[in-house]
Amino acid sequence: MTIGLENGTVMRAFRIYTLLARDNAVGKEWLQEYMADDVVRGLVDQFAREVDCVTIIAGEQLYMIPETRLSPFHMNNEVIKRTYLRANAVNADIYLMYVSIIVLIGAFYDSYQTMEPTRSFIGIEEWTALVNERIALLKTHPEAELREMEQEFSYNWTALIEKWSAMDDIKETAARQSGNTISRVSFMDSVRKFLIAQELVIDIGNQEITLTEKAKVVVQRYFMELEYNRGILEFLYQSDTFEGEGSEHASDL
Template identity: 60%
Template sequence: MFYQEEKVMKAFQLYTSLARQGVLNAEAVQLYKADDEIRGLLDRFSQEVDCVIIRTSEQLFLVPQTKLSPFHISNEWIKRHYLKSGATNGDIYLLYFAIIVLFGNFYDTYQSNEPTRDFIRIDEWAQYINERILHLQSHDEEELKKSEKEFSYNWRLIIEKWENMDDIKETAKKQSGNTISRLSFIDTVRRFLVDEDLIKDIGNEEITLTEKSKMIIQRFFMEVEYNKGILEFIYDFEGTEQ
């Protein structure tokens, strides 16, 4: 397909801004929606770096689709910037597990189009993780080993990491220090998600999803070909279509 030079240059300008910032404003959204050629060029540019463009009503986001993307956040980067000194892959597994549980609790069924609740309290999030850990523990050793090979998740290490953390104190309002308590760990995951614009603090120890996270969840998290098996295993989603 032949593109006019001005369209190519405009699309490339938008792409370079996305590559630097990761997000563009409403003006870019309108251009992306209205101009088929610029949209097609932007999508092709993003595919070349293993990314996809996610569009909300007011923003465009460049989101890595595979680990091969230069924009992919590595496990080592997360360890250095968010986790305690000496963090292992087990801490990373637990961080991802906590995120999946959080997102899952905003929806009442598999393939939901919209969240079914507006916010979640931090202490509720901790309780939901504990419930899912107990669910994992209900499986026998062989079943966990089989699932680990299927999903490339080390469920037993996730259980061990969670169990080795201090119990949640009912009187604790906020723990963001250097302890290894469960609430402290969850606070670390919260900071990571806030920094990535995937959740927003709304006060009173409550968090809500952002438009960016809703679009990512709709496109990937709830998509059958991506995570159905994992959701069924850890969260009891049954995959029934609405």
């Protein structure tokens, strides 16, 4: 911390940071204070970096989000399983959740060919169908290639495919859901609830969701970046989007 800063300035910055650490976000009043003072803003950002987080502005809110798995604010797989998935969830459920999120974002961003959303909302059944389409394309890869890609991306693609295939592709009533078999729509609803809890989507009714401003900033800042997701995006979409005309857009990701 820079020597000579006024105590009041440091404490204002620390107050914003503590609110971010507690709530993950602060509202308009604190955002204005963050934006109005370069020193306060620099200190808040410095505090965030010390815990492997970054700050982002979305709408009228300031958010702090973990940037690496080393951050104490990173939500690990066990917490996600325990909080948002079934009691007997395994790592394959986590892989499937993440792929479902990638497909959701791809639906809004024209298979990652645009920097702005090209649609306003999506229904859970259409989202489920799009995930099914991606996994059906994954099945067309030779098993040896899937194994190779598992090493490259640290994703168990085979387990993910098996997990999805084991789910019923019909809407089940609560009474019919039992054991290890759940409906795909039921699984997607769990992913939807996770995204709502993380303030990445909003439920607008009629089984439809829309992206939040926070989600749009995160997508532009991270999902489109080479070091984060490019290889996985190419692998998931190479069968259609990244061939032919779509390949012209690949360098834009």
